[in-house]
Amino acid sequence: MSLSAKDKSNVKAIWGKILPKSDAIGEQALSRMLVVYPQTKTYFTHFGDLSPGSAQVKKHGDTIMNKIDECVNHMDELVPFLSSLSELHATQLRVDPANFKILAHNLLVVVAAYLPNDFTPEVHLSVDKFLQQVALALSEKYR
Amino acid sequence: MVEWTDFERETIKSIFGKLDYDEVGLAALCRCLVVYPWTQRYFGNFGNLYNADAINANPMVAAHGKVVLNGLDKAVKNMDNIKGTYAELSVLHSEKLRVDPDNFRLLADCLTIVVAARMGADFTAEVQAAFQKFLAVVVSSLCRQYY
Numbered sequence: 001m002s003l004s005a006k007d008k009s010n011v012k013a014i015w016g017k018i019l020p021k022s023d024a025i026g027e028q029a030l031s032r033m034l035v036v037y038p039q040t041k042t043y044f045t046h047f048g049d050l051s052p053g054s055a056q057v058k059k060h061g062d063t064i065m066n067k068i069d070e071c072v073n074h075m076d077e078l079v080p081f082l083s084s085l086s087e088l089h090a091t092q093l094r095v096d097p098a099n100f101k102i103l104a105h106n107l108l109v110v111v112a113a114y115l116p117n118d119f120t121p122e123v124h125l126s127v128d129k130f131l132q133q134v135a136l137a138l139s140e141k142y143r
Numbered sequence: 144m145v146e147w148t149d150f151e152r153e154t155i156k157s158i159f160g161k162l163d164y165d166e167v168g169l170a171a172l173c174r175c176l177v178v179y180p181w182t183q184r185y186f187g188n189f190g191n192l193y194n195a196d197a198i199n200a201n202p203m204v205a206a207h208g209k210v211v212l213n214g215l216d217k218a219v220k221n222m223d224n225i226k227g228t229y230a231e232l233s234v235l236h237s238e239k240l241r242v243d244p245d246n247f248r249l250l251a252d253c254l255t256i257v258v259a260a261r262m263g264a265d266f267t268a269e270v271q272a273a274f275q276k277f278l279a280v281v282v283s284s285l286c287r288q289y290y
Contacts, residue, residue, distance in 0.1 A: 031268060035269065035271075036272045052268060064173050105252060109256055112257075112259045113262070116263065117263065120193050121173060121174040121178060121198075121199075123176060124178050128178055
């Protein structure tokens, strides 16, 4: 399910609107994931405070969003771009790749809540495909 | 037996109480058919599903969206026995319609996103958790009669 030219332009367009709220959206998506899918908390036992609004969750939400923001500018070469991050996730973090889908879903929910008029079905489709490609690139080094 | 907290019960009733079933039914089904185009396989006789605009304007999609939301309403009104409420619907979907149960999850995700878009900041993480738990029970009940 590779990205068409239309997908890429849809993603770039909506990302232009996401960027100003990137921090809030990142934090929301991550903390939402921890509440709605509590099994994901198992990866963050070192965080101490996992409640919504916690400084560590906020910071990590920022980290993730900043990387995804960069991915928007590297849509044609996601696999090489994410190579070392994939290595990290595969060998050290060992996050089950199913969780990338879960985080992606929560990101979509938050984007829909913040930008209801812009997040049309076609844009949703493109962003979903993009996030899947990011997840795939992130899983590249797993086995 | 599914245990519901008071918060979960109130949240579900409140959300569905505010939804326009016609509008949300169409929005959710349309989104599902666009974002997951393979789901169109079940709607061969619906006519023009060629692109998002066509799907959104298709009266059969609108009618079916309404059917789905009214079906969900049954679960909202019988939260303590969703399994029993959906026994016949489950047989229908498995024996007659032969829908791959994975599609129920896809439609549930689309409905979640449609509701999030309408509720904005009111769709908090806790509200989302309650809503998704409800939909998970619905999906599980629909899958029960598959063999």
